[in-house]
């Protein structure tokens with residue numbers, strides 16, 4: 125067996141994307157072809173393996189012996205964070221689209237532990253359910269308090285469930301992507317009262333999710349009829365990915381070039397650092413009409429001004445909105461637990477009001493919070509802040525339901541007016 129690290133792969137690991145095309149001579153025939161005569165040049169899958177499809181095979185008895193609707197798995201009306209069965213914020217569970225429909229469920233939160241795109245499993249979804257290390261967000265029942273800025277207790281204003289996890293094949297991104305897309309569409313396709321639909325909130329998992337998450341939404345809302353606000357340190361439109369069309373470095377390119385979302389309907393926030401993109405990537409952004417607000421602009425013009433422009437950009441698109449939130453947009457001082465941390469990012473006090481305003485002032489139809497990697501953070505801040513982002517999003521959605529959609533609404537009682 126002849127195995128050699130090809131010059132191409134070595135170059136990709138060691139040099140920025142812009143340098144790859146300049147790297148060295150082509151591989152020799154011996155280096156690129158480790159296949160002996162008579163062997164097949166591909167490694168096949170074995171569909172007869174009994175575990176081949178178990179990760180996506182839904183239990184036959186999932187609805188048996190019970191009426192459709194959310195299932196409250198807690199015994200008591202409320203309690204402390206560290207008691208009870210850990211679902212997202214101790215919320216009831218739903219398992220099927222019939223459950224969502226029967227319960228008129230407005231928000232379905234689910235995990236998607238997509239691995240394989242240069243990223244190991246991280247327990248992001250399970251740790252978001254776990255009150256350990258961030259218990260302040262897990263009070264429930266009588267202990268759950270309203271958010272100060274809206275005056276609303278979002279978990280009580282909205283019907284929200286823990287929808288379990290999307291199916292993910294632990295060794296293949298290619299086998300997983302179509303299943304995620306179908307899963308997202310099956311949630312967003314649930315029609316509720318008042319012509320609304322269930323809002324899927326996907327907890328990742330790597331950012332390769334953005335492609336099937338957004339594509340699944342366009343299956344319901346229409347190709348070209350979705351806008352995206354993309355929070356990220358990185359532009360995620362890399363032209364290469366070791367031959368994979370879907371990685372955590374290129375979902376934006378896949379969505380635009382695949383015709384799912386128009387470039388002019390995408391707004392990027394927080395780009396920075398040498399690994400974000402190069403000038404050819406910036407040119408790609410410009411020629412495809414994307415709006416972007418890099419950290420350099422935030423420093424130059426100030427957050428309040430830039431935030432106004434971001435919200436204007438989203439309003440201009442005026443289409444159902446998908447929020448793609450890569451936690452590495454936040455400064456790694458606050459969220460170190462992520463795959464590709466990049467210094468000098470957004471502060472939480474900048475991200476939270478924008479998240480609240482997007483969800484209150486715009487027609488949000490889906491949200492993803494991705495690249496969370498609690499296992500690479502020995503402290504508690506990554507989970508605390510990721511949960512704060514999610515809670516602020518729910519807060520905004522509750523405000524929208526209550527009609528509190530005027531720009532930058534704040535509960536008047538929290539402003540000191542001298543009385």
Ligand SMILES: [Mn+2]
Pocket residue numbers: 331356358360372450495
């Ligand atoms: Mn990303």
